[in-house]
Amino acid sequence: METEKSVGTILREARLAKGLSLAEVEKGTSIRSKYLEAVENDAYDITPGEVFVKGMIRNYGNYLGLDGPALVDLYKASAAGKSAEDVRSAGIREVEKVRLNIQLKDPRDIGSGTGRFEMPELPMKQIAMGAVAVFILAAGYFGIPKAIDYFSSLPKSEPKAEQQVEVPKAPVILDKVQVEMEAADQCWLEVTADGKEIFAGMLQAKDKKVYEAKDKLIIKYGNIGVMKITVNGEPVNLQGEHGVAVKTYTRLKQE
Template sequence: MPTVGEVLREEREKKGLSIKDVENGTSIRALYLTAIEEGNYKIVPGEVYLKGFIRNYANFLGLKGDQMVDLYRQSQGQGQGQGQGQGVAVGINAKTENTDEENDEDQADKPKSKMPKLLLGVVVVGLAVAAGFYLSGGQPTVPAPIQQANPAPAPVPIRPAPVPPPTTPAPVQSPQAKPVVLQAKYSGECWTRVVADGKEIYEGIPRKGETLTWEAEKKIVVKFGNAGSVDLVYNGKPQEKLGGDGDVVLKTYSAAPVSH
């Protein structure tokens, strides 16, 4: 018996088609087409993809794709898988329908089985009441006399808790100095060095259009190599230029105390 790959390859060669032609016509990679013709099925990623490729390949060549899939199943010892699958599906559906019918029958029987039990309970309660009345001689029971409650004890006067003396508020500490906030806007390149509270925090050459901001608790010392290209804002207030183009300027900005 010829294999699936032999049948497909023979039909492809009869039609004068190459693997590339089949790839373009089916969108199946040439790697998988060659593997199917050579019987190297492990290259194809999964059984479902393999059967789909065989069916599409056969249909493209004018063969019956389902028959080629059955031929593949026979070569793998799987037999006719389609009929068996339908049989299993029918069996499952039949079992489901039977189960639903049984559940419906059980639900229909439940109210009927509860009614006799309910009537029986009512009869038993009625008999118990009648027997109690008969044993007591048919006379209504006299309730026991209600004992008077003892008088409540007199309330104990509550003494007010002593009021603690007013506490003296803690003295308000004098406000600390405002931190130093210095902003520099550059209209041109300028070598810059910044020391905040005795520690160097910046040294470099900012680019034109760049804006830098520095903060300190006590003071900021700045040094500019081209003071004319720097506009400064100290604690939110614009400052006058420190110098002209090319001027080297050293300037200190200290924190100011908060006014009362």
């Protein structure tokens, strides 16, 4: 019985049949030649990782006009010692979900932070005036004219201008989810928009990408620590994150 060809052999024979060099494939797929050569030789131990391997096989196969997902199934079957059919229906496990939810503070809470009405504090000058008035009135009938003269001579305070409070605008309800990113170094990327894969390849340093979906974006990062990411206009704090990560981004919905 003839031994089934390996994934690397299938890819190498397809590339040679098309008369393509590894350098030409690198330019067309954004996958470095050394990784392409490693995949062709089934030397997966020198590749960046499992997520990279599957993405490279799919992207490389599609570039050569082959069935990329079928080659990934063949690779997974070979690695697990099973037939390709046994693993063909295995889905992608999402390891982390990120939901965006922007809440607007009630305008009544502006200032105090409680939303409750609070009695304003009286100025010390007015308190002192009240105390003096009580004292003079208590002194007797003959002290009243002097008290009246005293209060008449006090300078009148100018009314304070009414403080303008700016009420925040209601949030814009987005009809899509948008992710903008910039790589500081090499990072493998695989992007699925609303269930359809739209990109799989390597980003180089200073590469910028923008991806959109109607409801959901699932993005697999090979090295998330080198990425600068903005989701629906809001920067994402990636402090402490590094290595392989899978993120799910959804659009802001009306509650």
